[in-house]
Amino acid sequence: MAPELIGKRLVRRLDGRRLSGLIVEAEAYMGSEDPASHAFRGQTPRNRSMFGPPGHLYVYRSYGVHFCANVVTSEEGEATAVLLRALEPIDGTETMRRLRGLDEVRLLCSGPGRLCQALGIGLEHDGTDLLGEEIVVEEGEASPRVIATTRIGLTVARDRPWRFVLAGSRFTSRGVVN
């Protein structure tokens, strides 16, 4: 499900404004089969939304400082999710700049924590239904070229090629991949 999200458009409605961006980077976390997944050791209070129905958000705090947002992609009871890691900003870049306290567009959403800050996503969005009003995934590029690489920031299961990036994008969290 992670590669399918690349090239789609993430839309966030905030105070009547529309913020959106093209999803250019995402990572898959394969639930109980994946030592790097928060769900590997079973359900806990923090990760319970990952075990819920698909199409909902799993948001958690990272390193005590940032928030990271995942799309749940498996049926209820399983816990496969896709971490949204980077967007190419499209609509609402002025609002994103304000929320990020930063001018440079390339850096507004180029990382999971940055993306959440730019879109105003926090723990209150844990469990949010992506078919609702606040946060939605829309169609984007017709046939994006997607490249698979290894995931970032892990101490285990580093060999699995479950990070997906839009080929040639300058808006990823690391350098351009072709």
Next chain:
DNA sequence: GCAAAGATCCAG
């Protein structure tokens, strides 16, 4: 109850 690690970001 406590200790350790963590799907990060930014400054120096």
Next chain:
DNA sequence: TGGATCTTTGCT
């Protein structure tokens, strides 16, 4: 390269 910052988890 290291510090900030703090929650979650697992073990004693």
